[in-house]
Amino acid sequence: MLSTSQIEELVLILTRMLKMHTVAEVGMLPEAFITVCSVFVALLKYSSSHGTLNLVTSVQEASKHAILACLDLSEKHPGQILHSLYLLKETYLYGNGENFNESGNIELRSYVVEVCIKQLLPWIVTTINELEEEIVLGVLETFHSLLLQDCDIQAMRLAKTLVSSSWFCFSFGCLGLYPTEKMKCRVYLMLSSLVDVLLGNGSGKPIRDSALYLPADPVDLLFLLGQKSSHNLELSSCQSAILLVLYTSSLYDERLADEKLVLASLDQYLLVNSRDLQYGAADSLAVMRLVNLYALFRGLAKMNYQIPYSSKAESILFQLMTENEWDLPSSGIHSVSLKWLFQQEKISKLLSYQILRFSRSTSSNGTDIIVQGRNDRILSKEAIAKLVAAGDNYGATIFVCLLTDLAKDNGQEHDIISVVTLMETIITIFPAASNQLCLCGIGKAIYTLCYDTSHTFSPQIVKAISVLSFKILRLVEPEILSSDENWLAVTMKLMENLDTSEAADRWNQGSLVVIGVLSLVLHHSTNEVLLEASKAILFNTSLVSAINSIIDAAHLKGPALVDHDEGTGIGESLIYVLLLNYFSLRSLPAVLPEFVDWKNFFDLPNRMQPLSFIGIHCHDLCRLMHFGSSLVKLVASYSLLQLLTRLSDQRDKNHFELKCTVGYLMSVIGVLEGLIFYSDLRVAMNCGLCLSIILGWEMLDMQKTTLIEKNSWCRLIVEELAMSLAAPCLATKSFINHHKPAIHVAVALLRLQKVPGWMRSVFNDTCISCIIENLSATNVNTEMVFLFRELLNSEYLKTAHIANLNQMLQACRQYLYADITQDDQSDEHVKKTGTTSNDVEEVCEFLIYLMSSESSPDMDSRGSHIAIGNKQLLEEIELFCRTLTVEDDS
Numbered sequence: 054m055l056s057t058s059q060i061e062e063l064v065l066i067l068t069r070m071l072k073m074h075t076v077a078e079v080g081m082l083p084e085a086f087i088t089v090c091s092v093f094v095a096l097l098k099y100s101s102s103h104g105t106l107n108l109v110t111s112v113q114e115a116s117k118h119a120i121l122a123c124l125d126l127s128e129k130h131p132g133q134i135l136h137s138l139y140l141l142k143e144t145y146l147y148g149n150g151e152n153f154n155e156s157g158n159i160e161l162r163s164y165v166v167e168v169c170i171k172q173l174l175p176w177i178v179t180t181i182n183e184l185e186e187e188i189v190l191g192v193l194e195t196f197h198s199l200l201l202q203d204c205d206i207q208a209m210r211l212a213k214t215l216v217s218s219s220w221f222c223f224s225f226g227c228l229g230l231y232p233t234e235k236m237k238c239r240v241y242l243m244l245s246s247l248v249d250v251l252l253g254n255g256s257g258k259p260i261r262d263s264a265l266y267l268p269a270d271p272v273d274l275l276f277l278l279g280q281k282s283s284h285n286l287e288l289s290s291c292q293s294a295i296l297l298v299l300y301t302s303s304l305y306d307e308r309l310a311d312e313k314l315v316l317a318s319l320d321q322y323l324l325v326n327s328r329d330l331q332y333g334a335a336d337s338l339a340v341m342r343l344v345n346l347y348a349l350f351r352g353l354a355k356m357n358y359q360i361p362y363s364s365k366a367e368s369i370l371f372q373l374m375t376e377n378e379w380d381l382p383s384s385g386i387h388s389v390s391l392k393w394l395f396q397q398e399k400i401s402k403l404l405s406y407q408i409l410r411f412s413r414s415t416s417s418n419g420t421d422i423i424v425q426g427r428n429d430r431i432l433s434k435e436a437i438a439k440l441v442a443a444g445d446n447y448g449a450t451i452f453v454c455l456l457t458d459l460a461k462d463n464g465q466e467h468d469i470i471s472v473v474t475l476m477e478t479i480i481t482i483f484p485a486a487s488n489q490l491c492l493c494g495i496g497k498a499i500y501t502l503c504y505d506t507s508h509t510f511s512p513q514i515v516k517a518i519s520v521l522s523f524k525i526l527r528l529v530e531p532e533i534l535s536s537d538e539n540w541l542a543v544t545m546k547l548m549e550n551l552d553t554s555e556a557a558d559r560w561n562q563g564s565l566v567v568i569g570v571l572s573l574v575l576h577h578s579t580n581e582v583l584l585e586a587s588k589a590i591l592f593n594t595s596l597v598s599a600i601n602s603i604i605d606a607a608h609l610k611g612p613a614l615v616d617h618d619e620g621t622g623i624g625e626s627l628i629y630v631l632l633l634n635y636f637s638l639r640s641l642p643a644v645l646p647e648f649v650d651w652k653n654f655f656d657l658p659n660r661m662q663p664l665s666f667i668g669i670h671c672h673d674l675c676r677l678m679h680f681g682s683s684l685v686k687l688v689a690s691y692s693l694l695q696l697l698t699r700l701s702d703q704r705d706k707n708h709f710e711l712k713c714t715v716g717y718l719m720s721v722i723g724v725l726e727g728l729i730f731y732s733d734l735r736v737a738m739n740c741g742l743c744l745s746i747i748l749g750w751e752m753l754d755m756q757k758t759t760l761i762e763k764n765s766w767c768r769l770i771v772e773e774l775a776m777s778l779a780a781p782c783l784a785t786k787s788f789i790n791h792h793k794p795a796i797h798v799a800v801a802l803l804r805l806q807k808v809p810g811w812m813r814s815v816f817n818d819t820c821i822s823c824i825i826e827n828l829s830a831t832n833v834n835t836e837m838v839f840l841f842r843e844l845l846n847s848e849y850l851k852t853a854h855i856a857n858l859n860q861m862l863q864a865c866r867q868y869l870y871a872d873i874t875q876d877d878q879s880d881e882h883v884k885k886t887g888t889t890s891n892d893v894e895e896v897c898e899f900l901i902y903l904m905s906s907e908s909s910p911d912m913d914s915r916g917s918h919i920a921i922g923n924k925q926l927l928e929e930i931e932l933f934c935r936t937l938t939v940e941d942d943s
Contacts, residue, residue, distance in 0.1 A: 060096050061108060067093050068111045071118040081122075083130045090119055090136040094143045113164045116144040120168055124176050131188050138195045141165060145199055159207075166207045169196065170214045178223060186231040193227070193239050200246040212250040220247065221302035225309060228269035237269050241294075248301050252385065256297075263287075263294040271309040274298070279321035283329055292322065293339060300342040303349050304385050313360050316350040320366040323347075327369045331376060341379045344370065345390045352393035371400055381407040382414060382432040391436055395446040404447075405455045408475075409468060411437070416471035434478050441490065442483035449489035452476055453498045460502040466511060469502070473517040480524045487528040495525060496539035503546040515550045516563040519570050520892050522547070526573035527899060531580035544574055544586040548593055560626045562893045568629040569896035571596075575633075575640035576903065587644045591637055591666045601663075603630050604673055611680065618682035619897070631677070631688040632900045637667040638695040639907065651700040655711055671696060672717075675724040678740075683733055684901075690728070690739035691904050697746045704750070711752065722747060726766040729794050730773070735905060741794025745801035761802070762809045771799050775815050779823035789832055796836040803843045816849050825857045830864040838862070838929040842936055855937065862930050869923045 055063075067089050074081040081089070093115055119137035123130075148161025177184075177192045196215070202208045224240045241264035245257030260267075266287060268274055274295045282289040302309055309315075323330070347370055354360035381404075395404060411432060440448035452472070459469050476495075479486045499518055503510070522543065526534075534540065547567045552560075571590050578587035590596065607614055607627050617624035641649050653664070655671050664670075669692065677689040704711070725747075728740040748761070761767060774795035777788070802812055821844065828837065841858060844850050850858070 055096075055099055060099055061111075063096060064093070064108055064111045064115070067096075068115040068118070071115050071122065075118040075122045083133055086119075086122070086130075086133050087136045090140045093119075094140055097143055097147045109161055112144055112147065113161065116141045116165060117168050117172075120172055124172070131185055134188055135191045138191045141168065142195055142198050145202075162202075162207045166199065166211050169199065169211060174214065174218060178218060181223070181226065181230065186233065186236060189227060189231065190236065190239055193243055197239070197243040197246055200243065200250055208250050212247055215247060216251065216305040216307075219307055221298070221305075221307045221309060225269070225271055232269055237267075238264055241267055244298065248297060251301065259290065259293040259297050263291045266291050267294060272314070275310055275314055275318040279318045279325065281325040283326070289329075292326075296339070296343060296346065300346045303346060304387055306387075312350055312353050312357070316347075316354060316360055316362055319343075319347050319350065320363040323366040323369045324363060330369070330373055337377060337379050338384060340373060340377050341381065341384045344374060344379065344394070345384065345386045348390035348393045349387045352389035355393065356389070371397075374400060374403055380410065382411045386432055388436060388439075391432070392440060392443075392446060395440050395448050395451070398447055401447050401451055401454070405451050405458070408437070408451060408455055409459075409472065412471040412475040413468065416467070416474055434475070435482055437475075438479040438482035438486055441479050442485040444485075444489045444492075449486070449493040449495075452479075453490065453493045453495050456495075456498040457501050460498070460506040463506065466509075466514060470513060470517045473514075473521050477517075477521050477524055480521075480528060484528040487525045488530055488533055490525060491529050491533045491537065496537045496543065499543050500539040503543055510546075510550065512550075512561075512563055515547070516566060516892075518543075519547060519563060519566040522570045523566060523573060523896055526570065526577065531577055531582050534577060534582045538585075540574065540583055541586040541589060544571065544583075544589055547571070548590070548596065551596070551599075560622070560629075565625065565629050565893050566896055568633050569900060572633050572636040572900055575636040576907075578640045579643045581643065584644050587640050591640065591644065593667075597664070597667055600630050600634070600667060600669070603627055604669060604677075607681075608673070608676060614677075614680040614685070615682055619684050624682060624685070625893075627677075627681075628684055628688055628897065631669070631685065631692060632897070632904065634667060634669045635688060635692045635695060635904055636900075638692060638699065641666070642699065649699075651696070651703045652709070652711055654696055655700060655713055657713060657717055671721065675721055678728065678736075679724050683736075686728070686731070686736050687733060687739075688901070688904070690736050690743070694739045694743050697743050701746050701749070711750070715752075718747065718752060722764075723766070726770065729770050729798065734791065734793070737794040738797075741797040745797040748798070748801040749804065751805060751807075761805065761807070762811075764809075767798065767802065768809070768811055768815075770795050771802065771812065771815050774799055775820050775824070778827065779820045781823070781827065789834055789837060793834070793836045796840045800840055800843045803847045808847065813849065816844060818851060818854075821849065821851075821854050822857075825854060825861065828861055830861065830868040833861065833865050833926070835926045835929045838926065838933050842929070842933045845933070845936055858933075859937075862933065866927065866930060869927055 070081065070089055074086065097112070116137075119140050123134040123137045145162055145165040148158045148165065173192060173195070177189070181189065196211065199211055200208050221244070224244060228237055228240055241260055245260035245264070248257035248260060249255065268277065277288070278292050278295045278299075280288060280292075282292055299309065299315065351362060351367075354362065394400065415434065437448065440446055441452065452475075456469070456472055456476075458464070459472065476486075476490065480490070499522065502514070502518065547570060551564050551567050574583050574586050575590060577583045603623070603626055606623060607617075610617060610623075617627070619625050619628055649666075654668060657672075671693065674689045674693045674696070678686050678693065681689060700711075722744060725740045725744040729737055729744070731737040731740070774792050777792060799812075802809060841850070845855070
C-alpha cells in the first residue's frame, strides 16, 4: 500500500516524464508511454491519493501533456492516444468524486473540458479522414463519458461547444467513413446524451431506445420518417428519434439533408400518420418539437426559394395543434420557426393563448422562461419584441386582440396586468413596436379595457395602462396617431381616475404616471394630432384646481421649499405639475390658436384673474425658481421661457404694451439676474434668455427713466463676462460655455435703443483684443460669434479686431467641416438614452429630456432659435461674414 507522500513523489516524476516527452527533450518508447499512463491511472485510484490538493496541478499537467504528445503520433501508434484518452477520462472522474473540496473538483473538471475543447475537438474535426476507427471511437467515448455527467456545468459547456462546431453533421460524417455497427451505436448513444444535456435529462431517450434500428445515412432517416407507422412500435420509436435528431440539430442551425427533402419528409409523415397523430395519445413536447421543426423548414423555404409543400399536411399540423395541449415556451424554438408561426393567421387564436401563458410565467418570476436548464433558443421577451416590431407578421395584432378579449370576457386582473406589462417590455426593447401596436389598434384595445368591460378599473390596472400608454405615446410616430380617436376617451378615463382631491404630498405613483401621459398627449398636439384629447386636458376644471392647490401649497413653504425636492411628496408632485404646465404652454397655440391672451399670465398678483385652463402665472413661476429645489428651478425656468416667448411674439404681432408696474418688472428681473450664474447651465441659460427677452421690450427706459443704466446687477453680469473671457489661460470650451447665459444678456443690452454708457467702457479695445486672443478654432461657440456680430453692429470692433476674428473664424470653419459628421453621430446617441427601472423616475427623466430638446437652449435675445451643433455654428459664422460685408459696402 503506497502512502500519500509516495504517491505525490511518483506523480511528480511521471508528470515530469510526460512533459519532457511532449517538448521532445527526452524521447519515450510507445510501450513506456503506455506504461506511464497506466501507472498514473492506477495511482489516481489509490485511496491514499484522495483529498491531496498537492496533486491537482500535477494531474492537470499530466493529462494535458499526455494528449499533446500523441496528437501527431496517432497514425503510427494508435495505442498511445487511446491510453492518453483513458488518462484524461480518469482525471475527470478523479475530479468528480469526493477526492477534494468543491473548488478543487471544479478546477480539475474544468481543466479536462478545456483540453477537450481546445486540443481534442479541433484535432479530431480536422484529421478525421486520416484516423483509424479505433481512435475516433476512443475520442467519442471520451466526450460521451463527460456528457454523461449531465448535472455538471462543465458537461453543458462541452455540449454547447460541440453543437457550435456542427457536431451532428460531424457525427453522421463518422458514420459515412466508418459504416460499422460499433460506430453507429457509439454515435447515436453519444447524440442521445448530447440531447440530454442540451434539452434536459431524459430528452435523448427516444434516440437511445432506437439506436440499434436507426440507419446511418440521413437520407435513409428521412425515408424512414415518411413511412406509415400504424401498429409498428419499432418504426414509431425510430420516427420519434429521427424527429428529435432533426429538431435538435436544426435548433443549432445544422442541416443534415437538403431542406427540400426534409420538408417533403415532414409533409409525408403528417399525411400518412395523421390518424395516429390526431387520435393517439401524442406527447405534448413531441408535438411542440414537430411544430417547431415543420415551421422552421417552411420558414426557410419562404426565405430562400420556393419549395413545394402540402397544404393538407399544414392543415393536419394546425389541427394537431388545436386538439393537443402544447406549450410554446416549454421547448427551444428557432427564430425562423417563431416568425413563420406568427405569420399564420389561421392559428392566431392558438398563439394568443400561448402569449398569455408566456406573460403569466414571466410576470410570476420576472424573467424569461428557462427551458429545462438552458437559456438559448428560448421563447424570450426579446424574440417576441423583435416579431412585433418587424410588422411582417401578426404579432402586434395578436397582442391587441388578446388584450381586447381579456377586457370583454372579464379576464382576471393579473392576466390583464401581465399582458400589459409584457407589451411595455416589448416597447422598451424594440421602440418600433409602438408603431405596430398603434397600427393594429392598441388605442381601441385600451379603450375597451376602460369602458367596454365589467372588470373593476382598479388602481393596479390604471397604473399598468398609464405606463403602457406613456411608453406608446413616447415612441410612436405622430402621423400614426392622426386617425386614432380612441385616445380622447382613454385620456378622459385616465383623468377620471386621477385623484385630484388628495393633498399635494399624497399623490401616488399611478397619478404621477397619468400626469406624464397627459403631458405626452399635449406634446403630440404640437404635431396636429390628438387635438381633442389635448383640449380635454387643458380645460379640465378638476385638474386646473388641483394644479392651483399644489402651487399654493408650495408657496406656503417659502424658503423651506428648497428642501422639498423630488424625493418628497410635494416636491415630486410639484415637478410633475410644472412639467404638465410646460407642455400645456406648448400645446395651447396649436390647439387654440389666437385664443390665449398671454399678457394675462403677466398680471399683478392683486388683480390676477383665475385662468380657465392649465397655466401658472409669471410671478408664481418666479417664486418657484427663487425658492425651489434644483429640479423645480429647471422645469419652472423652461415654463417661464416658453411663457415669455409666447408673450413676446404676441406683443410684436399685436403691438400692445404690458400693463405692469416697473416694480413688478424689476422683481422678475431680480430673480432672473440671481440665477444667471447658477450651477445648472440649463437653468442659467433659460434665465439669460428670459432676461434678454424682457430687456428687449425696452419698457424700463420709458418715460426718461434710466433703470438699466443704473442696474448694478446687469453691469456686474457683463463685467464678469468680459473679465472672464479676457483672462488669459481661462478660455477653454467648457469655460466659455458656462458664460453663454451672460452673452445673451450682453447682446440684449447692445441691442437697446439706449445702450448703457458703461457698456463701451466694459468692452473696450483692450478687453476685446484679449477675448479674441483667447479664442481658437476648437473653443469658439455659437454665442461667442453671436456676441461679436452684435459688437460689430454696435461699432465696437476695430479693423485689427475684425482681421483677427476673420482669421480665427476661417480656421474654425475648416475644423467644423472635418468634425460635422462626428457631431451628428453624438446627437443621435443622445436620443437613444436608456430607461430606469422605476416607472415614475423614467417618466420624469424622459419628460425633462423632451422639454430640454424641444426648448432649444440656444436662442438669441429676440427669441429666434440658434440650435446646438456644428452646423448652427457654421450658420452663425456665415451671418457674421454677411454683416461684415454689409458694413464694408456701406
